[in-house]
Amino acid sequence: QVRLVESGGGSVQAGESLRLSCVASGDTINGYCMGWFRQAPGKERLGVAAVNTEGRATYTDSVKGRFTISRDNAKNTLYLQMDSLKPEDTGIYYCAADSLFCLVGTMSGADYWGRGTQVTVSS
Numbered sequence: 001q002v003r004l005v006e007s008g009g010g011s012v013q014a015g016e017s018l019r020l021s022c023v024a025s026g027d028t029i030n031g032y033c034m035g036w037f038r039q040a041p042g043k044e045r046l047g048v049a050a051v052n053t054e055g056r057a058t059y060t061d062s063v064k065g066r067f068t069i070s071r072d073n074a075k076n077t078l079y080l081q082m083d084s085l086k087p088e089d090t091g092i093y094y095c096a097a098d099s100l101f102c103l104v105g106t107m108s109g110a111d112y113w114g115r116g117t118q119v120t121v122s123s
Contacts, residue, residue: 001024001026001029001064001110001112002024002026002027002032002096002097002112003024003026003028003112004022004023004024004026004097004112004113004114005021005022005023005025005097005114005115006020006021006022006094006095006097006114006116006117007021007023007052007098008020008021008116008117009012009118009119010118010119010120011121011122012084012085012090012120012121012122013121013122013123014086014087014121014122014123015084016085016121017081017082017083017084017085017086018021018082018085019079019080019081019082019099020036020076020079020080020082020093020095020117020119021077021079022034022036022046022077022078022079022080022095022114023075023076023077023120024078024097025076025094026078028073028076029071029073029076029077029078029097030073031052031053031096031099032053032097032098032099032111032112033050033051033052033053033070033097033099033100033101033102033107034050034051034069034071034078034095034096034097034098035047035048035050035051035096035098035104035107035110036048036049036050036069036078036080036094036095036096037093037094037095037096037107037108038082038089038091038092038093038094038114039091039099040088040090040091040092041090041091043091045094045108046055046060046105047060047104047105047106047107048060048063048067048080048093048104048106049063049067049080050069050102050103050104050106050107051069051071051078051102052102053065053072053102054071054091055070056102057070058102058103058104058105059104060105061103062117063082063089064102066082066083066084066085067081067082067083068080068081068083068110069081072110078095078123079095080093085121086112086121087120087121087122087123088121089121090119090120091118091119092116092117092118092119093116093117093118093119094113094114094115095113095114096110096112096114097110097111097114098110098111099106099111116119
């Protein structure tokens with residue numbers, strides 16, 4: 001059983017940056033593919049970024065070049081650095097751990113999920 005707790009969300013202006021963290025407990029994340037998902041108001045939850053056990057990352061097109069996902073297995077922590085934020089990045093961001101799938105867009109059935117952290121970007 002893996003417990004995931006996100007932090008780092010907040011309210012920012014367009015163009016600013018935020019860094020999200022997801023701390024895992026109960027088990028190590030070493031053997032899991034990890035991902036970040038975003039749920040905008042009134043919309044379904046969609047994958048934003050994913051990283052496999054070797055550190056290789058994939059991103060949804062809308063965040064390429066602006067977001068960077070990384071993992072620190074020693075700290076059992078996943079990160080999402082978000083730069084040049086846009087109003088359309090607004091939503092609840094969830095961390096997920098998946099034992100099978102590692103590409104963004106394939107992890108919707110992940111084994112474990114956090115409760116999310118709110119990100120609001122105003123223009």
